[in-house]
Amino acid sequence: MFGVRAVCWLALAALANFAPDAARAEAWPACAGSNLSPTAHAAAGARDGATLRLADGREVRLAGVIAANDLDGDQDAAARATAALDRLVAGKRVLLYSLSDAADRYGRILAQVALAEAEGAWVQGRLVADGVLRVGPEAGEPACSEPLIAHERAARAANAGLWAEPRFAVESANHLAALNAAIGRFAVVEGRVVRIGETASRTYLDFGRRYSEDFTIIIPRAARAAFRAAGIDLKTLHGKRIRGRGVLFSSGGPAIEVRKPASIEIIQGSGT
16 A cells, blocks of 8 residues: 555656646656645745745745845845745645654744646746755755755756856855855855864865865764765765855854755766
């Protein structure tokens, strides 16, 4: 007998078979948890670029994605994201999928969202594919990060949406002035790992030899098991070109903390 999750996936796959080609490109992937409700929810509209309001007053945070916000210093980009989500969901019925029905600290439901109408479109997938949102694996189910990053990669190659704007472009790990100026913002940073350090509590991927000044990706000890489970030996990243994503903070030099393997892409020789 099929489980609840399998039934949900088959139902959405059936919807996708009736979708127009444009919508089918962002059809629901078999990555999220179970449907949180057997019935669809009426969506009132967008609260911001990554949060929608249901007609019953509850709010849903789109899992696994990041919208432009006030910290980015670009009100137009934030407004465009809100408008894009509103156009997609306002007045529609949506299906919510999550590994847990627990609310976040703001009382929001954290979920992957699909439109319940005939197109069965994956909301996160469509907005990332349009360059409206970026992928933030730390705020979503790990299994959904891979298809979202594939959408993001295509959007970046096409200079779609945010990817046409220098403020949101992939930043070089060597551009320390730009990284320091972006402290507090979500960023995607690319460079070559020149040193790997490890203590009892953390693993450090250093992108320069001035450890108190250069860019670093920090992996807490509690996250090491997740990397091993994903087949990533952190010690083998030495000398490799990688792309990391997260909120920049100051740890001597600019740094991001990564807890989920999907927040690191190994790009050396991959053509991406």
